[in-house]
Amino acid sequence: MANYEISAAVKSQLDTVAAQAAEAFVADRRSWEPVAAAFGVACLEADLPLVADGTAVDWESEQSKAVIAYISPKILTALAADPYYDVAVHRVGSGDEYLPADGDHGANYIISGAFAVSANLNDLPSVKDSPRGLKAWLRGGANGLRPDGESKGLRDLINNNKDQVVSRLKKKEDARRTASSKKDFVDKLLEVYKSLAKSRERFESNGGVCVSDSELKALCNELADKALKRQPVQKGKKS
Numbered sequence: 001m002a003n004y005e006i007s008a009a010v011k012s013q014l015d016t017v018a019a020q021a022a023e024a025f026v027a028d029r030r031s032w033e034p035v036a037a038a039f040g041v042a043c044l045e046a047d048l049p050l051v052a053d054g055t056a057v058d059w060e061s062e063q064s065k066a067v068i069a070y071i072s073p074k075i076l077t078a079l080a081a082d083p084y085y086d087v088a089v090h091r092v093g094s095g096d097e098y099l100p101a102d103g104d105h106g107a108n109y110i111i112s113g114a115f116a117v118s119a120n121l122n123d124l125p126s127v128k129d130s131p132r133g134l135k136a137w138l139r140g141g142a143n144g145l146r147p148d149g150e151s152k153g154l155r156d157l158i159n160n161n162k163d164q165v166v167s168r169l170k171k172k173e174d175a176r177r178t179a180s181s182k183k184d185f186v187d188k189l190l191e192v193y194k195s196l197a198k199s200r201e202r203f204e205s206n207g208g209v210c211v212s213d214s215e216l217k218a219l220c221n222e223l224a225d226k227a228l229k230r231q232p233v234q235k236g237k238k239s
Contacts, residue, residue, distance in 0.1 A: 032168070032172065035169075036169070036172040036173065036176065039169050039172070039173055040172075040173055040176050042067070043057060043067065043173055046063060046067055047063070048061065048063050048064050048067065049061045049063060049064070050177065053181075054177075054181055055174075055177055055178040055181045055182075056174040056177050056178060057170070057173055057174060057177065059170060068166060068170075071166070071169075072162060072166055075162050075165050075166065076117055076158065076159065076162040077114075077117070079113065079158050079161055079162055079165070080112075080113035080114045080116065080117045080118075080158050081113065081114055082113065083113075084113075085112070085113030085116065085154065085157070085158055086110050086111070086112050086113060087110070087111045087137065087148075087154060088101050088107035088109075088110055089101055089107060089109050089110075089111055089137070089148075090102075090105035090106060090107060090108055090109065091108055091109035095130075096124070096125045096130040096133035096134060097130065097132050097133060098111065098132055098133065098134065098137060098147065099132060099147065100147060100148035100149075111134065111137055111138075111154060113154065113158055116137075116138050116153075116154040116155045116158060117155055117158055117159070119134070119138060119155075121135060121138065121139065124138075127139070127140075127141050127142055128142070131147075132147045136153075137153065137154055138153045138154050138155040138156075139153040139155055139156060140152065140153040140156070185227075186228070189223070189224040189227055189228065190224070192220045192223065192224070193216065193217050193220035193221075196216060196220070197213065197216065197217075200213065200216050201213070
């Protein structure tokens with residue numbers, strides 16, 4: 001089977017996408033670093049309980065639930081306030097009918113994200129009565145789609161993104177705890193020899209009978225290997 005040859009035009013476009021994707025990825029990682037760090041400080045200050053092995057927060061605890069219950073609506077409000085979620089539509093007259101803005105129907109009304117999350121749906125006409133009304137834009141029509149064909153109503157979209165933000169904060173905090181736990185354990189194992197070397201020397205100088213410095217080092221390395229369940233480093237053999 002002959003290999004498919006991508007055209008020069010497509011390659012050029014993909015080159016641009018590759019550069020932009022890498023830039024967006026790095027920017028996302030960098031922007032989340034201070035956010036995750038600040039959330040970590042808040043979690044430590046709240047003294048959230050950990051799971052049994054101490055490598056993650058127990059998010060089912062009452063303290064953790066209280067933290068998430070507090071921050072979730074704050075995140076929702078902040079998301080909804082971003083113009084990113086505002087939808088420009090064409091309102092027909094003064095009734096509850098809003099068409100997608102296009103060349104034939106100029107935008108004359110904004111369905112804001114703030115309105116989407118705060119509106120009382122019970123005050124709005126039903127989707128059955130107004131298939132292109134505000135409720136259809138906020139929650140989706142009878143077919144589940146917004147009048148402009150989007151798969152999620154604006155209210156559901158923002159709520160879903162809020163859940164994603166909360167989920168990411170949790171995962172980043174758990175990752176930090178796991179990394180901290182592993183680093184702490186490994187570091188302490190590596191410090192065992194250093195912390196004992198001078199004590200061993202003084203003990204020996206005072207007439208105590210004990211292992212030599214090299215033997216102590218070997219024992220500490222053996223302890224680390226067993227504690228970390230790793231294979232001892234094998235010295236290379238001469239051929």
